[in-house]
Amino acid sequence: MDLFHDVIQFFVRGGLFMAPLWLASLISLSVLLERALAIRRHLIINPKLVEAIENLRYGQAPTEIESLADDRTVLARLVRTALRNVTWPKSENAETLQTKARTEISRLERGLVILEIAVGVGPLLGLLGTVSGLIKIFGNVGDQQIATQGVAIARGISEALNTTVFGLVVAIPALISFSIFSRRVESFAVELEGYCNELLSKLYSEPETKA
Numbered sequence: 001m002d003l004f005h006d007v008i009q010f011f012v013r014g015g016l017f018m019a020p021l022w023l024a025s026l027i028s029l030s031v032l033l034e035r036a037l038a039i040r041r042h043l044i045i046n047p048k049l050v051e052a053i054e055n056l057r058y059g060q061a062p063t064e065i066e067s068l069a070d071d072r073t074v075l076a077r078l079v080r081t082a083l084r085n086v087t088w089p090k091s092e093n094a095e096t097l098q099t100k101a102r103t104e105i106s107r108l109e110r111g112l113v114i115l116e117i118a119v120g121v122g123p124l125l126g127l128l129g130t131v132s133g134l135i136k137i138f139g140n141v142g143d144q145q146i147a148t149q150g151v152a153i154a155r156g157i158s159e160a161l162n163t164t165v166f167g168l169v170v171a172i173p174a175l176i177s178f179s180i181f182s183r184r185v186e187s188f189a190v191e192l193e194g195y196c197n198e199l200l201s202k203l204y205s206e207p208e209t210k211a
Helices: 002-014 018-038 049-055 063-068 076-083 090-106 112-139 146-203
Strands: none
Touching: 018 112, 018 146, 049 063, 049 076, 049 146, 063 076, 076 090, 076 146, 090 146, 112 146
């Protein structure tokens, strides 16, 4: 109970700017959890489809790939796009595939900008709350007795710094998760590009002939 009471007092003493910090923390936490569930490997790359692409011989009919490209992974959607346009010239198919890939990567990056905003807004709101609290403290110094002014100022500064602490608490997890998710999306983008380029090369090559 004492711990719970201390936590409540921490936020109450933080003042008005604790409310937007709370909102920022809830939004960033929701985005963090949603992206953690969305950016998972099995939702992006099907290992069986990767194996089929790697085993496909140059110029061979992509029968096995067609049967595997019916799931909901990002790679499967890209493969379906390439197979659907296989009668087009290679350059046009590649251009369409790149457009589709950019759309898919944009979906993976959805919400990351919110985490990026939280990284900057959290400390700024904390600092704003601290400055506002200090203004209030020094504005009320004249109303205090000389004997109690030192204690009142020390207590007031401690309370004003609560918003700074909470602002950092909001920003640090947002920064860590933003960095991890951005790097993960970038890594998947490179991997997807490699598989798509390999598929196009094999689809538009002449069948291998035995010596």
